[in-house]
Amino acid sequence: MKKKIKMNFMRLLVYAMLGLLWVFISGSFSIGNFLLGIFFSYLILYPFRDMFTFTDSFGHFLRQLPKKLRYIYILFREIIKANFFMAYKILQPKLDIRPGIIAYPFATQKNISTTMLANTISLTPGTLIIDVHIKNPTLKGPGIYYVHSIYIDRPKDVRDTIREDLEKPVLEAFE
Numbered sequence: 157m158k159k160k161i162k163m164n165f166m167r168l169l170v171y172a173m174l175g176l177l178w179v180f181i182s183g184s185f186s187i188g189n190f191l192l193g194i195f196f197s198y199l200i201l202y203p204f205r206d207m208f209t210f211t212d213s214f215g216h217f218l219r220q221l222p223k224k225l226r227y228i229y230i231l232f233r234e235i236i237k238a239n240f241f242m243a244y245k246i247l248q249p250k251l252d253i254r255p256g257i258i259a260y261p262f263a264t265q266k267n268i269s270t271t272m273l274a275n276t277i278s279l280t281p282g283t284l285i286i287d288v289h290i291k292n293p294t295l296k297g298p299g300i301y302y303v304h305s306i307y308i309d310r311p312k313d314v315r316d317t318i319r320e321d322l323e324k325p326v327l328e329a330f331e
Contacts, residue, residue: 166217170197170201171194171197171198171201172194174193174194174196174197174201175190175191175192175193175194175197176193177193178190178193178194178196178197179193220329223325223328223329224330226325226328226329227272227325227328227329227330230321230322230325231276231279231325234276234280234321234322235279235280235281238280238282238283239281241281241307242281242282242306245306245307253306253307254306254307254308254309255304255305255306255307255308256304256305256308256311257286257302257303257304257305258302258303258305258308258311258314259301259302259303260277260300260301260302260303260314260315260318261298261299261300262298262299262300262323263298263323263327264298264323264326264327264330264331265298265331266330266331268330269326269327269329269330269331270290270299272326272329273301273322273323273326274288274301276322276326277301277303277318277322280322282305282306282307283303283304283305283306284303284304284305285301285302285303285304286302286303286304287301287302288300288301288302289302303318
């Protein structure tokens with residue numbers, strides 16, 4: 157019973173935080189707009205409720221918050237960096253691309269971290285997850301992502317970049 161109350165409290169907290177985010181993004185600071193944000197967050201997140209079980213305590217969540225914020229910072233930094241790289245490649249007179257597919261073994265153990273890593277790789281311009289081979293059928297790692305990249309000079313460098321710049325912050329924030 158206590159666990160169910162804690163999970164519902166955490167879900168309500170997430171809905172409230174997303175409602176506040178809605179208010180700040182829309183620029184209309186009213187109770188009605190806040191309630192509309194909560195409604196939309198509930199409507200959007202309801203199909204994914206089993207993915208977010210909120211088994212961690214609220215104290216653990218607060219301790220992990222700086223790592224999650226660092227992950228968001230790194231994600232935006234990598235997206236901006238990749239966008240500039242892609243713009244540079246596209247605007248060159250001779251299109252200098254070296255597309256390829258690499259196999260990237262990942263080490264995540266939780267559903268959320270496996271999903272976040274795949275989304276992070278795919279959100280970075282010029283890369284795309286084309287297939288996932290997971291050794292454990294419950295969607296938990298370790299497994300292998302097959303990543304298509306628009307520019308692969310040396311596959312080892314791409315793997316090292318994903319491991320250091322993307323996977324490490326995801327593991328810190330979500331494992």
